[in-house]
Amino acid sequence: MAEAEENQMLLPIYCRSTDHKDQLPIMDNAVVVEVKDNLKKLLMKSVAVEKLGSSGKTIKPSIYKIPNFIKDVHKEAYMPHMVSFGPYHHGEKNLAPMEQEKLKVFRHLVDVKGVDYESIVSDVSNILEDLYGAYDDLDEDWWKDNAGSAKFMKMMIIDGCFMLVFLSNDEGCRSLITLKSDIKRDILLLENQLPFQLLKLLYEILPIRKDQNTTLTSLISNLLFVEKDELAIVEKKHILHMYRASLLYPPTLNYPIRDEIKENNKDDEFGLKCQIIPQATLLREVGIRFQKSKNKSLENVSFEKGVLTLPSLIVDDNTKTNLLNVMAFEKLHDEVGSQVTSFVVLMHNLIRIDKDVQLLSNGNINIIANAFMNDRDAVNLFSALGKGVYMETNNLTKIYISVNQYCDKSWNKWCADLKQSYFQNPWSILSLFHAGVFGFAILIVQAVYQIVDFHTKK
Template sequence: MLPPPPQLDPNETNWIVHVNENLNCMPKDEQHCWKSPSIYKVPPSITRLNREAYQPQVVSFGPYHYDEVDLRPMEEHKHRVLLHFLKRSGKSLECVFESLRKVAHELEDSYENLDQKWKEGTGGKFLELMITDGCFMLEIMRTEISEEKNNGYAPNDPIFSIHRLEYIAPYISRDMLLLENQLPMLVLYQLVAIANDGKEDDVNELIGKFYFLHENKNFTGLGRRLHVMDVFRKGLLMKSEGVQHERELYMGPEDMKISAKKTEPIIRSAIELNEAGIKFKKRKTNSLKDISFARGFLKLPVIKVDDTTESMFLNVMTFERLHIGAGNEVTSYVTFMDKIINDRQDVALLHTEGIIQNDFGSDKAVAKLFNSLCTDVTLPSNENLDGVQQKISEHCKEPWNKWRAILNRTYFRSPWTILSLTAAIFLFALTIMQAVYTVLRYHAK
């Protein structure tokens, strides 16, 4: 006979009933149960490592950092920009407001965990924020890339005069790339369409020129994007026009084969790879995913490192981590660079080859920067870089390259060891010559 079922107390019985009810009500397709935001609150598990990298310095965009004390001074300038926008476009604020109201719910859904005070039905505060912030963002980009001296503002304007804009634009462009400080791109699309009587100029191209003015990249075919960071990330991975078909001068058929073996992580620094006979060469495409290795040449894109690099990479990497389907190309690039940069000597080598343009500080500071970017970052799988790493690993395992690296580390890394080796070879040669001379004298007798 089966034993009697155990006796459950009322609390346990209620919980079991509740779970069974939920089980019966489970939807067949859970995909529709979840919203798909594109602008996220960065979780504390990420921000604890570097809070300032996710915090705007001069201006807030969107609801997450609105009305923070240090950012309030910019609010009056946003409202001035709105007046300029309305005057220049000839449209009424009612017209602008009504256009944005039609997509209000879509804009709200772009934000993860949007506070209830911003929801529809609370006096239009959310739409007011979208309109003023959107106009300000567009105006900053428009005036910064414009070649006209007269941008519609007074010569002594505290933000948009040529002198002031040159100073403050780098700070604003940095704040525009923070994940928590994004605006839905739909806001910018709508505002531009309103200003141009329904004709939607390519906002993507405007953003591309703002961030990649001198790199000749084409943003016109990107289609609808999520926000400024999304466009910027695409720009990082995009090839400059005119060099899309850069020829691989050192690539042979054997280099195109991707080993079926399990990829081994690169633990060698740039200096150590150089000692194993690997030469570094800069690519001309300026695309972060354009990394290749063939016949002893490791080709890397040029990267400029400055005061905004840390914040930019951390926020883009966090976007790739949180947004489903975003891809992991930027994170893969940063983790790859972290592997080949251990100290200032690695940075100095890459700088000499034109791969790192150091506008940040000492080579040691740049090395510390790349090493800190990958703290607590899970290494993503990337097919192209997995193949590159495998080929580098196989190159370093070849007997001659292993011996070459050992010789370089043992005898040629320090001037003193080179001097000692040279002296030893010289003494050995003298010894041989003396022995030969002694033998010749003996036979001459």
């Protein structure tokens, strides 16, 4: 028994070397071979992915599988409820009914519209490498063999055709008219994007509703309820990318870089001053006024002479999902900035209680267009949007610093303390008035006594 236990507890054999202080175990050749094979497989997989792309060029992904550290905070906001587009959610059971609708639309295109699906397959195969390269962290089953590639291409064609028929309001999708808002929601999810290159190719082939003024961009602008000029960005990756462009249209000013800001603000509180700003009602108490900007770009924020200018924003049931997916895209795709995220963080700072919403949504300011039934829902929205989001120096850093410096001025702080202490309710104002009158009366009595005392001694 003891001999058996001794055989199970094999100790590594160590070698001593005069050149090395550490003692290293002598590794079995089989272990070395296995490690080499594993590394080789990883390298081959990496090379296979890097080779994807036309003209021998590597394509940088623009459609991402959202990592759990982002998704777990608001999981439902990133998940399709009605329909899947692309590989990430393909085949999920709750989305199965819409797969049948996709096939109906494709049959309509072939049987009624006379689409030559063989030519579509041929044209899509020419950009297949580009389509693969658009997706990050694509499961191996989609590309490891011919069967996987065939499945991927079939999915791209059917999903792309369905989306274009839906966007064009073609009769092939008339039965889905009542689901339009639900499908639109799913079209704007980051994990549900289709490469714009695919949509452009299919749009030129399919005999869907077109006239002289209709373009693919105009169809997408109708979906997003924006002007097509707002989607005119240099390189369109997908519809969510275009939606982000509409939020930042028209382009605004360039902002100072981090080193420039730090040079002018060397105090120890630099970190807090450039990341945290008081809520709207507290800013009003120190004399800061709010004003709606002249255009709706989320970059159009300024602070000058005690006036904080902000763009207008409609908040409704879709705002949370849309903005969270744009923010995820900004975080994962380093070719775009973080302007939308930094605006959301700013609003998260400004809106903490119901009165903040009331202030920013009243008729004179009208910065927040609140489509919810009550102000509490809007507060909860901005609280959720800012949860788990950390911003370092960004395009609004200069605004944060300027506002905080304004708040730190002694006169403004004194006014804020006075308002906080005495002007919160009518009884406080009345007590302050009585105290003032009583104090003034005492001064008069003291003056009279001094005069009488002076004449008596005289």
